Structures are given as structure tokens and as C-alpha cells.
Amino acid sequence: MPTTPARLGTRRSTMATSQSQRVADTLTARTGVPVELVLITSFGDVTRAHLTQLGGTGVFVNALRDALLAGDIEFAVHSLKDLPTAPADGLTLAAVTERDDPRDALCARDGLKFADLPPGSTVGTGSPRRVAQLAALRPDLRYVPIRGNAETRLGKVSSAELDAVVLARAGLGRVGRLGDVTDVFEVDQVLPAPGQGALAVECREADARDTLSWLAAVDHPPTRAAVTAERVVLAELEAGCAAPVGAHAEFTADGRLRLRAAVVATDGTRAVRGERAVAVADFPDTVQAAAALGRGLAHEMIQGGADRIVADAAEGKEI
Numbered sequence: 001m002p003t004t005p006a007r008l009g010t011r012r013s014t015m016a017t018s019q020s021q022r023v024a025d026t027l028t029a030r031t032g033v034p035v036e037l038v039l040i041t042s043f044g045d046v047t048r049a050h051l052t053q054l055g056g057t058g059v060f061v062n063a064l065r066d067a068l069l070a071g072d073i074e075f076a077v078h079s080l081k082d083l084p085t086a087p088a089d090g091l092t093l094a095a096v097t098e099r100d101d102p103r104d105a106l107c108a109r110d111g112l113k114f115a116d117l118p119p120g121s122t123v124g125t126g127s128p129r130r131v132a133q134l135a136a137l138r139p140d141l142r143y144v145p146i147r148g149n150a151e152t153r154l155g156k157v158s159s160a161e162l163d164a165v166v167l168a169r170a171g172l173g174r175v176g177r178l179g180d181v182t183d184v185f186e187v188d189q190v191l192p193a194p195g196q197g198a199l200a201v202e203c204r205e206a207d208a209r210d211t212l213s214w215l216a217a218v219d220h221p222p223t224r225a226a227v228t229a230e231r232v233v234l235a236e237l238e239a240g241c242a243a244p245v246g247a248h249a250e251f252t253a254d255g256r257l258r259l260r261a262a263v264v265a266t267d268g269t270r271a272v273r274g275e276r277a278v279a280v281a282d283f284p285d286t287v288q289a290a291a292a293l294g295r296g297l298a299h300e301m302i303q304g305g306a307d308r309i310v311a312d313a314a315e316g317k318e319i
């Protein structure tokens with residue numbers, strides 16, 4: 001067992017350092033291996049461009065991946081929903097942590113619920129997925145693209161620049177701001193981003209089987225199966241993290257993995273939704289069964305025109 005600390009690369013934001021520290025602490029508690037955090041600046045943290053204009057997925061993870069490949073760190077913790085679906089050469093997902101609350105949350109002025117926002121109220125979110133699904137529920141609100149970390153976004157409500165913002169509840173918990181939440185969207189109202197609420201532990205492929213095999217101590221196989229199904233939907237639709245695609249999988253009481261997905265046009269007027277479930281225990285490999293579930297649902301949705309909606313959303317970059 002190594003006695004020099006393993007270096008865990010993290011982005012600098014409060015959310016990133018808090019979730020990285022939590023993974024580090026759990027790993028040390030479960031394995032005895034000391035872990036130190038190494039702060040890395042990513043392009044996604046410094047640019048002010050809108051997420052849909054950054055030209056693809058991975059803006060938040062590339063700096064960490066570069067540091068891994070350069071040998072500056074042993075492993076990295078990412079928000080799984082920020083991780084591109086394409087595998088990175090030489091790297092592997094050593095663990096997927098048990099998912100936190102996957103739902104999106106509203107933080108509104110005066111404790112307002114979503115249904116009680118007056119018509120014309122301004123709702124800030126940088127995510128086409130959220131805008132599309134929220135606009136389908138409340139076309140009478142004004143959706144305003146915003147960027148910045150969770151604290152910056154919440155500040156736009158307290159300064160009265162916006163009436164509300166929508167953020168992931170899991171992230172708000174990690175920055176200690178659950179007290180700002182005034183409403184929570186059930187997953188059948190606003191489907192979360194694939195992987196939302198789960199963390200990915202990434203390392204060099206060779207190390208995962210060898211010197212870093214202890215990272216498996218934070219792997220949560222049911223979460224890995226669920227997020228695999230969700231991410232396959234995203235990959236099959238050839239959509240990135242900025243696409244209007246929601247997907248959520250969960251195990252039902254009778255042991256089936258149930259996957260729901262939605263592709264919604266950014267103005268909320270067109271949508272293709274789908275749902276299917278599989279008894280994963282009937283298959284030798286749970287993750288492969290989950291991937292097959294995701295592929296099946298994605299193909300059914302493509303038959304229904306989901307790929308057209310994704311392509312249209314990618315063309316009209318401004319939301």
C-alpha cells in the first residue's frame with residue numbers, strides 16, 4: 001500500500017473541490033491510502049463563452065485529462081455529466097460513485113415555486129436541455145442563458161437581476177446552498193442530464209488494474225449500470241452535454257433497470273420521449289445489458305425523429 005499521497009486532480013470551483021475532497025476522504029477511510037488534492041485550471045472555468053458556443057463537449061474535463069496523461073496526477077474526479085461519452089485514449093473510468101439526488105432544482109426569489117412564478121418571470125439557465133423541458137411546462141416564462149459557477153448564478157437571484165435560476169440539486173448540496181432551493185423538479189417533469197448527480201473517477205488505464213486498483217473501493221455498480229444506459233442514449237443520438245437530451249435510469253423494486261429519455265426542441269414545441277426497462281439480472285453482464293437498453297431506446301427515439309431535433313438544436317447555437 002502506498003504511503004506517499006496519491007494525487008487527485010480537481011477543478012478549482014467550490015463544487016469541484018468539495019466533491020473531490022469527499023471522494024478522497026471516502027477512499028482514505030475505505031482503503032487507508034492518503035490522497036492529496038491538486039488544483040488544475042480548465043478552459044471551461046476561464047472562458048465566458050456560452051456553453052453551446054464552446055464547440056463541443058469536454059471543456060470542463062480536458063485539462064484534467066491532460067494532467068493525467070502527463071503524469072502530473074494519479075487520478076481525477078469529474079461530474080459524470082460533464083464527461084464526453086467517447087472514451088479517452090489511455091484513460092479509464094476506475095469508479096462511478098453512488099449517485100446523489102439526480103433532480104434539477106429551482107432557486108427563486110421570495111420562496112416561489114415554479115408553478116407560482118408570474119408570467120414573464122426570468123429564469124436563468126445555460127442548459128438547452130433545461131430550457132427545452134421548462135419551456136414545454138411554462139412557455140410563458142423568459143429563459144435567459146447564464147454561465148458561471150453555482151454561487152455566481154445564485155447571486156443573480158439575490159441581486160434581483162433574475163427571478164429564478166435552475167441548477168442541479170446535487171451540485172447545490174455540494175456547495176452548501178440547499179437552503180436556496182424553493183422547488184424541485186421530479187424526473188418525469190424535467191429529465192436530468194445523463195449522469196447527473198454521479199461522479200466519475202478517472203485514471204490511466206494501466207494503473208486501474210495495478211497500482212490504483214484500490215480506486216474500485218468507491219465504485220457503485222448499480223449507479224454505473226444506470227449511467228451507462230443514460231450515456232448510451234446520448235452517444236447514440238450523437239449529442240453532447242449541451243444538447244437538449246434528458247435521460248434517467250433507476251432500478252425498480254422488482255430489480256429491473258428502467259430508462260426514461262427525452263429529446264425536446266429548444267423552444268419546447270416538439271419532443272420525442274421514450275421509456276423501456278430490462279431485467280438486468282437475466283444477463284451475464286449488467287453494464288452490457290444497460291448499454292443494450294440505452295441503444296434500444298435511442299433507436300426507437302431516432303425512428304420517432306429525435307435525431308432531427310438534436311441536429312436542429314446543434315445548428316441554432318444561440319438559445
Ligand SMILES: NCc1[nH]cc(CCC(=O)O)c1CC(=O)O
Pocket residue numbers: 079080081082166167168169170171172195196197198199
Ligand atoms: N455543467 C456544470 C455542472 N456539472 C455538474 C453539475 C452539478 C452536479 C452534478 O450533476 O453532478 C453542474 C452544475 C449544474 O448543472 O447545476
